[in-house]
Amino acid sequence: xxxxxxxxxxxxxxxxxxxxxxxxxENMQDVSKGGLSFFSDSEISVGSHLRIxxxxxxxxxxxxxxxxxxxxxxxxxxxxxxxxxxxxxxRMRMIEQICYIEKYREEMKAKGRELDxxxxxxxxxxxxxxxxxxxxx
Numbered sequence: 001x002x003x004x005x006x007x008x009x010x011x012x013x014x015x016x017x018x019x020x021x022x023x024x025x026e027n028m029q030d031v032s033k034g035g036l037s038f039f040s041d042s043e044i045s046v047g048s049h050l051r052i053x054x055x056x057x058x059x060x061x062x063x064x065x066x067x068x069x070x071x072x073x074x075x076x077x078x079x080x081x082x083x084x085x086x087x088x089x090x091r092m093r094m095i096e097q098i099c100y101i102e103k104y105r106e107e108m109k110a111k112g113r114e115l116d117x118x119x120x121x122x123x124x125x126x127x128x129x130x131x132x133x134x135x136x137x
Contacts, residue, residue: 013038014053025055035065035082036092043077044070050081054095061095063088097132100124 015038016023029037036052044050044067054061065081065088072078083092105120115123 012055014055015040015050017044017048017050023053028054029078035068035080037078037080039073039076040070040079041076043072044079046070052081061091063092097129100128100132104128 012025013028013036014023014025024041026038026040029039046067046069048067050065050067052061052063052065063083065083067079068082069080070077101117101121101124104124105115105117108115108120108123
């Protein structure tokens with residue numbers, strides 16, 4: 001049974017078994033206070049230790065986690081991992097917001113508005129932060 005409500009999060013994530021297997025890049029499916037889920041080409045055993053990275057950030061997110069479930073899906077396996085501590089979960093949530101703000105900057109640029117990071121952050125917070133799903137304690 002799930003301990004935390006999960007929220008959709010479509011960000012690239014790189015993962016590999018800490019034993020040194022080749023890293024894979026997939027899109028994260030969702031995130032919660034306790035962890036995240038993503039798809040894998042192969043089954044990953046429950047209890048396996050993974051290194052998770054979100055590579056497309058100025059200061060990439062890199063954390064160790066543990067596989068708590070792995071379920072077959074259409075062509076892949078969906079994998080759920082748990083963070084080792086609450087600080088990691090909070091940082092993950094902040095990264096999700098940063099990605100939304102960066103996406104907002106890109107959307108505004110496509111409409112002919114060039115925003116610096118601070119301007120985009122303020123606008124995004126004013127327009128969307130109230131609707132950003134909160135992770136429940």
